[in-house]
Amino acid sequence: MSPRRIACIGAGTVGSAWAVVFARAGFEVALWDSVPETLESFALPRVARLCRTLAEDMPTGEEADTVAARIRAASSLGDAVAGVEAVQESVREDLEIKRAVSSEIAQAAPADALLMSSTSALPGSKFLADVPHPERALVAHPVNPPSHIPLVELCGTGRTGAAELERARQLFLDARMEPVVLQKEIEGFLLNRLQYTMVAEAMHLVGEGYCTAEDIDRVLTSGLALRWASIGPFMTAHLNAREGFRGFVAQLGPMMKTMGREARTDYDWGPDLAERIHDTVAGMLPVEAIPDAQAWRDGRILATRRMQQSDRMPGRRDTDPD
Numbered sequence: 001m002s003p004r005r006i007a008c009i010g011a012g013t014v015g016s017a018w019a020v021v022f023a024r025a026g027f028e029v030a031l032w033d034s035v036p037e038t039l040e041s042f043a044l045p046r047v048a049r050l051c052r053t054l055a056e057d058m059p060t061g062e063e064a065d066t067v068a069a070r071i072r073a074a075s076s077l078g079d080a081v082a083g084v085e086a087v088q089e090s091v092r093e094d095l096e097i098k099r100a101v102s103s104e105i106a107q108a109a110p111a112d113a114l115l116m117s118s119t120s121a122l123p124g125s126k127f128l129a130d131v132p133h134p135e136r137a138l139v140a141h142p143v144n145p146p147s148h149i150p151l152v153e154l155c156g157t158g159r160t161g162a163a164e165l166e167r168a169r170q171l172f173l174d175a176r177m178e179p180v181v182l183q184k185e186i187e188g189f190l191l192n193r194l195q196y197t198m199v200a201e202a203m204h205l206v207g208e209g210y211c212t213a214e215d216i217d218r219v220l221t222s223g224l225a226l227r228w229a230s231i232g233p234f235m236t237a238h239l240n241a242r243e244g245f246r247g248f249v250a251q252l253g254p255m256m257k258t259m260g261r262e263a264r265t266d267y268d269w270g271p272d273l274a275e276r277i278h279d280t281v282a283g284m285l286p287v288e289a290i291p292d293a294q295a296w297r298d299g300r301i302l303a304t305r306r307m308q309q310s311d312r313m314p315g316r317r318d319t320d321p322d
């Protein structure tokens, strides 16, 4: 059987990590960027590094080099998308660029190839709904780096076909990702809405002098995130009351609502606060140390994944992949 083929368009931080996801699953991957030097100077070295860090976690026990060898630098967008079953677009987060690239991809790719965008927050209906054969176009939003973090949020445009959405979901399952399908479109999808709602309140708490940025990070790493690596906020509440979620809400529901009402998600922070927070985090980690810290972070993410997969919650009945 000939190998499955996929194109990754845009070979930056996210596009190069997507290439690794698909190559690890056995796909032949064509990687293309409008700035050709990006491929040699950034994307292929990043692919090699990500494959090395994933070496122990290759599903088939393959060597990092074998996986990386399935990824080729395409000579043009047309070359990249020829004969593929799907295209994962990861170009700059700019509506006009997304619109132009999506239209170009849709014209050059096979008519039934899935067209999936990595956009972090742009609604697909604003740039994917008018491409040729719009039923195969959707958002597939990853978490950086997708080679290490399995969640992918799938969101149709209103014109996406049900069969195509299911084909995309199956493709990501084949690639060992964990897709969540949104039932209707919303800007920012789920992860970024949750993340930036919390960050907005954190900006308020730091900006109004309740605590430092370092304190906020510690509240997560030494508090909330220790539970959240294994169970989400609803399951956390369920386990925190003897009667389960219903009992938690009966006791603490009013407090939950007060916190929600009083959260200053509309807090209008400005450049001074952003600079102050930069100084705090750069005081803890100088900007020059970021590449080494990213590699360390990716290693910690893998270690957390292994921990998640090591056992299942006793009594859990659903088909949770862990």
Ligand SMILES: NC(=O)c1ccc[n+]([C@@H]2O[C@H](COP(=O)([O-])OP(=O)(O)OC[C@H]3O[C@@H](n4cnc5c(N)ncnc54)[C@H](O)[C@@H]3O)[C@@H](O)[C@H]2O)c1
Binding pocket: 009, 010, 011, 012, 013, 014, 015, 032, 033, 034, 035, 038, 089, 090, 091, 092, 093, 094, 097, 101, 118, 119, 120, 121, 141, 142, 143, 144
């Ligand atoms: N970085 C993250 O944490 C993250 C997480 C999830 C989703 N995303 C989304 O992924 C996408 C890419 O983000 P990134 O962080 O990889 O950005 P990046 O700047 O690292 O890479 C973008 C790449 O797109 C290329 N490009 C720009 N115009 C192009 C065109 N017309 N054709 C082909 N290539 C083109 C650029 O040369 C660049 O190499 C964005 O939509 C972003 O919102 C990013």
